[in-house]
Amino acid sequence: MSRIEARFRGTLGAFALDAEFDMPGRGVTALFGPSGSGKTSLLRLVAGLARTPGRLVVNGEVWQDEKRFVPTHRRALGYVFQEASLFPHLSVRGNLEYGWKRVPPGLRTLNRDDVIGWLGLESLIDRSPHRLSGGQRQRVAIGRALLSCPRLLLMDEPMAALDANARAEILPYLERLHRELALPVLYVSHALEEVARLADHLLLIEGGRIGYQGPLAEGMTRLDLPLAHRDIAATVLDAVVVGQDAELQLTRVASGSVELELAGLHGSPGKPLRVRVAARDVSLTLTMPQQTSILNLLPAQVVELAEDAPGQVLVKLALGETPLLARITRKSARQLNLEPGTPVIAQVKSVAVA
Amino acid sequence: MALPAVDHTAIILTLKLATATTLLLMLIATPLAWWLTHTHARLRAAVTALVSLPLVLPPTVLGFYLLVLLGPRGLVGGWMQAAGLETLPFTFGGLVVGSVIFSLPFAVQPLANAFAAIGARPLEVAATLRASPWDRFVSVALPLARPGFVTAAVLAFAHTVGEFGVVLMLGGNIPAETRVLSVAIYDHVEALEYAEAHVLSAGLVAFSFVVLLMLGRSGGNWQRMPT
Secondary structure, eight states: OOEEEEEEEEEETTEEEEEEEEEESSSEEEEEOOTTSSHHHHHHHHHTSSOOSEEEEETTEEEEOSSOBOOGGGSOEEEEOSSOOOOTTSOHHHHHHHHHHTSOGGGOOSOHHHHHHHTTOGGGTTSOGGGSOHHHHHHHHHHHHHTTOOSEEEEEOTTTTSOHHHHHHHHHHHHHHHHHOOOOEEEEESOHHHHHHHOSEEEEEETTEEEEEEEHHHHHHOTTSGGGGSTTOEEEEEEEEEEEETTTTEEEEEETTEEEEEESOOSOTTSEEEEEEEGGGEEEESSOOSSOSOOEEEEEEEEEEEEOSTTEEEEEEEETTEEEEEEEEHHHHHHTTOOTTOEEEEEEOOOEEO | OOOOHHHHHHHHHHHHHHHHHHHHHHHHHHHHHHHHHHOOOTHHHHHHHHHHHHHHSOHHHHHHHHHHHHSTTSHHHHHHHHTTOOOOTTSHHHHHHHHHHHHHHHHHHHHHHHHHHHOSHHHHHHHHTTOOHHHHIIIIIHHHTHHHHHHHHHHHHHHHHTOOHHHHHHHOOOTTTTOOHHHHHHHHHHTTOHHHHHHHHHHHHHHHHHHHHHHHHTTOSSOOOOO
16 A cells, blocks of 8 residues: 555646646656646645645545645644745744644654754754754754654655755755655755756656656666656666775676676675666767776667757667666667667766766 | 823823733744644635735724624623623723724734745644644744744734724723723823823823834835845
């Protein structure tokens, strides 16, 4: 029963929404779309902060259907808003404990000190919210939401209001939550890098409708979806570190049958590492090049081609089961005579940690 | 100079009236202000206008209608008499009722402004943290609206201390029952006792100044242009 099923159909103000989705009851599901596409509206509907006709079942518990509408305060959810929205009349401790105090002790699924520790809030605990930096405030807001012991965590672009430094400060905490908690997270974002780094599952929304729902890796590499055509289009691979070379400062990772080498020492052997290959960093040849500076040469097969930006073609490749995107010029595609089924060698110029 | 005992009685009566009025107003104005800031009802505009009437009406008009309404032949007064209750005109209770209505906008407006200034977000946050509507009101709205409560209470108190017209129409001039400070001053002037009138008047001026000074310090009243 560990699933979240939702269907909302109606209008919120002047905005028409007709969204149906089904997300797994664990891991991070990114709700991705341009601004004005209805991401926040959908999140508010799930929280019960807004209302249209619909149906919502969270882990077998009905939150809304034709007959029932469970009010927000009776839904076991956590909500992190874009602005931290800390209570100015309470200290950091008062904010963190606001929800915690309202959870019956028997239903407290988390340890308070653990959460405070994970988010590095020990030293801030007696401060007043107005004496915190933007990143610190958002950490407190995340801790406050977690301490209400939710069964679903909703995050509405929690990093959008932060500058690059604060964002870099928060991301590791979010990744840590993702690793250490089984809690399902619905994460609204319009930043592809963030999604590529955090999400397992993807919901694409446009004009109040869900355009795609499924695994992240597939959603990012499907040529009929907008993500693959973004400038920063990339393939995300959930890999495992299989080796490190301290002298060459090189890390080798494997994802299924695909092995990749990337510069620098990342992660630790045996541990999972998510890596990202930008479509523009993949070039194609028909024969295995000899003597090249490119480390990763991967035999692949062309699956599909699609027109991209003017003069460019997006090629979807299969490396065994694993998809990979390559962005090449139309001229190259013609010269190599690429078509579905053509065997090629993918030259991966650079691999980044996601 | 020493004040006559009747003036002491008038001062104490005035403070009693202002205290009772302020306490009652807090109880009445808080839910009213909350409703005005949160309702989408069409009635809202009409209620706002009604609450604000005492700001523009001459106090004598208000006092006159209250006298008619609460008197033995009035709608409310007649009903009270039939129920075996004492009618309110020319009693302390009547003064309290008149003062509450007269000072209502002075309590409702700062509270409504304070509630509106909180915005929807803190209450939404509290709802996502499992706080029920009443819990949200007590644990979030009340503390965040605190400056509004201070302003409302101070204004209601001070305004009641300074009221004259409603008192004269509805309460008359009964020592220890309805003869408040402003009426006492009026009496002194009528009797050409300027010295006593001066003491009481100067006292009121000083009191009002100090109240407004404190209010200004606590951030209420007029906003300074941002620099």
